[in-house]
Amino acid sequence: MSTPGTERIVVVGYGPAAHRLVERLGRHGHRGEVTVLGDEPAGAYSRPLLTSVLDGTLTPGALALPAPPEGTHLRLGVTATAVDRHRRLVRGSDGRAYPYDRLVLATGAAPLVPDLPWARGADGRLTPGVRTLRTLAHCADLGSGDPVAVVGGGPLAVEAALALRRRGRDVTLVHRGRYPLDRHLDARAGESLSARLRALDVALCTGRTAEARTGGKLRLDDGRWVAAGEVLLCTGVAPRTALARAAGLAVRTGVVVDDKLRTADPRVHALGDCAEPPGGTGPHFGHTAAWEQAEALAGLLAGGRDRYTAAGPVVRLKAPEMDLVWLGAPDGAEETVVFADAARRRYARLWLRDGRVRGAVLLGLGRAIAAVVRLYRRGEPVPADRLALLLGSPVEYAGERRPADAVVCHCAHVTGADLAAAWRAGARTVAGLAAATRATTGCGGCVGEVRGWCAAYARGTEAR
């Protein structure tokens, strides 16, 4: 092979994983030629913000990620049609062949369309008014005011339903499970979530599937009809592996790679939603894993010794209306902490081992979510005061307090004892106490407190 760090790299796909890889290659010292084939006509964009296009706050153009580093050969609208591993070429839909020293597959994932007769026409395409939500193109032309049915029960379904509500659309969430996110949340969390969604006027049809669609309505399996001028299918994704499969590379759910994100062919790597790293849990979907993989692969391709090790899963709902996270897994937990506040629809369940977070579900507890995610990611012990952690407040500290606690005016370092001495020496007003002790003369923040001391002394004097 040629010298590491100078090899010709061809990247197939230009989603966030590929974008990050290309950006980081140069930072890690790679000096070879980089070519990117992106099948979408637009450049890379921030996929997590699709819901901001859906809710109307952002235009599609606003999602664009920065242009790749100068010198990158970017071929947009070009699909890779085949990989010739023997001759080390990628064939493009533009009829050209792209030679590589290293090939990176970043083909991402495609939406899964469930086997519903009404969703696909005889030609295999989605029927009019039915769409998935994966690309910018999927967000276009949702302009009319028709009611929308969102089909699915994962985070994207919930995020999309909320985004459409923000846009003022009537939204029904149709999900075959007992409640949204039922694969991740226990029943109590599910109840709180459902209650929150209903409060936001998202109609819920759970435990149901849609059997037919006519006249802008969906018929559910209980016979009910749901307004559905548009149908949004948020029913999961599947890695795009056809190119790898055709090239004879091993594919399970995703393209099988090792901890160097390398396929069995040492010249071919895969990362992001299309790749299946070691560990037996399938592809590590989502931008966080994609970026971690991009960082590791950029280092490797630049000649480093980086390895990709998966962080524990953290799924954080992206919706301004509610804070919701689940992470890790309850396996091996020694201690469970549960907090449920039905009235305010707040809920938390932590699974702990050695005082560290193994798994958690939190809903409606913003500060706790921020803290728990970090504790989990960093493997740090949770505070001894579990309730304080969940409420996001400073812990109760039972230890000895220092004498500085008695300071009333920090700017002039005046204690209650100093004020008392000044009172005894004849200072009878706030101004008098200030003149004698300099309390209140700095930031002025303790004026109220000194006035309080003054009043208390005065009452004491009168009582005598």
Add this chain to the structure above:
Amino acid sequence: MDPRLTASSPGTATHCPYCALQCGTRLSGVRGAVEVRPDPDFPVNRGGLCQKGWTAPDVLGVPDRLATPLVRGADGRLAAAGWDEALDLVARRLREIRAAHGPDALAVFGGGGLTNEKAYTLGKFARLALGTSQIDYNGRFCMASAAAAQIAAFGVDRGLPFPVTDLGGADVVLLAGANPAETMPPLLRHLDRPDLIVADPRRTRTAERAALHLQPTPGTDLALALGLLHIAVTEGLVDKAYVDERTTGFDAAWARAVAWWPERVEAVTGVAVSELRAAVRMLAGAERAYVLTGRGAEQHSKGTDTVAAFINLALALGLPGRAGRGFGTLTGQGNGQGGREMGQKADQLPGYRLLTDPAAREHVSRLWGVPPDRLPGPGRSAYELLDAIGEAGGPRALLVVGSNPVVSAPAAGRVTERLGRLDLLVVADFVPSETARLADVVLPVAQWAEEEGTLTNLEGRVLRRRRLLDPPPGVRGDLEVLHALAVRLGEPAERYPCAPREVFAELREATRGGPADYSGISYERLDAGAELYWPCPEGSTGTPRMFLDRFAHPDGRARFAPVEHRDPAETPGPGFPLYATTGRVLAHYQSGAQTRRVARLAEAAPEPFVEMHPDTAARAGLADGQWALVRSARGAMRARVRCEPSLRTDTVFVPFHFPGAGRANLITHPALDPRSRMPEFKVCAVRVEAAP
């Protein structure tokens, strides 16, 4: 008007010697019995004064005040010497070292507490009398990141481009990494009305007063600011008309912020999404809002980008350059503003001119009566200068004026070792600071109430420092010292005036036409009560509020900066599992050389401490009040454990004012910001263990 007034008069009107607020004070009395009163008429402090200011007269009479030059003898000890002896020795050694190793073997380290006149003369002395490019100052450790970001965004850097009194009319003020309740308490008198949003890993006294406290992980302020901009855009809170009319570069900046959606920012910073959104809604919903940064956001290896990210936020919300709104930075040292624009910075000439600008070189060299090519080019930045000592081509002689790098420089153990390699260390100070104790020659100089001059406070307002007392016998002014050395080095005597008023007259000319134009300012105008903010071209009344019509770039527009978050130079890991962040306590100023000598301040804050969450202390087997070692890869600092339940469990805090084994800078990381050359004071990885 005679500023020296009799004891029965209202006193000598001057300003506090410490921070950049420069509280107005009235001094009266005689040596040994000087009294200070806050000036009720000075709008910045409005009659307020903190404990440091109240006790400032004590510094005039500290028992170990330097009153005679000291020269290190053959026995290795510093011994009293006459002025001629000391100055002759210094000049002779400087000439010898220059002859043997070239002019860049001579270096100068200045300070942000020096008056404008001293800072100006020190820069001139270095470039002409020594002929060296090697001059920088401790303000590099203070304002360099904010300065670099403001210049890039606005075309000029004045800490606050508006008077502090404007803050009193605000509805909302965001303080990013600033703790004025402890560092400049009287500023809080202007922050009573607005709702405060405070971003600080610690629940400081300022944070306690905040309507909203954002408590980010140390080293993640940049991600925080990117997230706030992101929310401003996705919630439709951007002032589009302002962005279109008054700025450029929004799209490129947004292309970075687009990837910082709130949930990602939450994961990186530890600040809850709901609080991020609340912060942006508060700022955007306010009729009058300000965004201010402090050292907490700036003292990082990405400090410039962090400040830029907060400027981006302010620009997106349409704050800078509008009445009742704005962006600013809270300058730290007494003359931190003037000190950064008078030519003691490695790359600058007076008037905030660039040393690399041919027109600036022409202007200044003509005034100085030398050909432009006699001005050296830019030299090393502060830490790089200190770190090059003992290396090939590095400094061999160092003149330190108004600074104490043994305590204040990052990786202080290493810096101290470097200072030990010098052929000649000369320190001008009024107390035997930790750096002075290492010197070969110590020159005793006058201090605040014993001298005349001007300082430029955090608002860019030029203030008169006035003399109450003559310096003690044996003590000289810095200007006299530089004059005497310059003459001994063969410079014309008239090139280095000793009278501050004469120096000021000259620096007016030097700054004329520059970004920081002082040409319209004079002692006479100041003494007559004029409130003069630079730029103040001759004939003008100065500029209290900048940018109202245009920013200082040629196209008149402010510039967004496309910045991206990155990790600090060092993050916690095995062996060093905690973040350490450094900062200040109310009772002390900078390296503590002055305030540790004041009994009442030393009583209030007598010793180094390490603030820890009680859980963190318990896990380390430590109890409140116990002595501990805070250890990083660079060294260990001895400090007493102080349990603080409001602190993050992953972070400890140490103040940096203490000497010897208690120096916080024994543990700090010397990674530098690529643009501002600011060291990473605010974050490093440590463990805490029981002290033996």
